[in-house]
Amino acid sequence: AAALGVDRGAYLKFNFCLTAEQQLEQLRRLVKPAPDLLPIGIELVTPTVDQPKGSVQLGCYQRMGTTAAQDEILKLAAAIRATWGKTPMLVGNRYNLSILTDARSDTYMLQLNAYGDQGTISDRLNLGGRNPWTMWQYSGSLNVPGIGSKATGEVFFGTLAQYDEFRRGERNVALSAVQ
Secondary structure: OOOOOOOOOOEEEOOOOOOHHHHHHHHHHHOOOOOOOOOOEEEOOOOOOOOOOHHHHHHHHHHHOHHHHHHHHHHHHHHHHHHHOOOOEEEEOHHHHHHHOOHHHHHOEEEEEOOOOOOOHHHHHOOOOOOOOOEEEEEEEEEEOOOEEEEEEEEEOOOHHHHHHHHHOOOOHHHHHHO
16 A cells, blocks of 8 residues: 555554553554554444454443543553554544543544435534544445445545645644634
8 A cells, every 4th residue: 555655544443351551552563653654543332242252342341331431542542642643533433432432532533434324414424522523434335446346435524735634643633623
């Protein structure tokens, strides 16, 4: 991807059974800091028993509680910012972001995963609170030549100049744009 000039980055799925420090160490082993990487994403999914490893994650989440989970997510996000020098994105659907983030998360960018035909686009994209989405991942059934018919699309909230700022990861670009 780098040789082709394609923007690229990494994300990890938040693990409710590991501390922020343990997750940071795993990420450090896999992703070396590089100035041309996009900001790292932290995928937030409230566990359920029907997900892979869901019962284990659900047990850890229930023991931890939502407030402690939010605290650990913020610790991990701060540690990622300190290690990679870029403001990370918190990634999830509207439900998961509403449960696992709060006003303390406004310093971090959001990637909203919203798919399907339910409701209007405005309904799917409205997060509540003051922190807007920076990236919107949609579909899952796009037909992209060379990739296939089950690709997802991404929309960036902003201008090309703001996208350059996003790539540098200096701050929450979307929140700055709406203030």
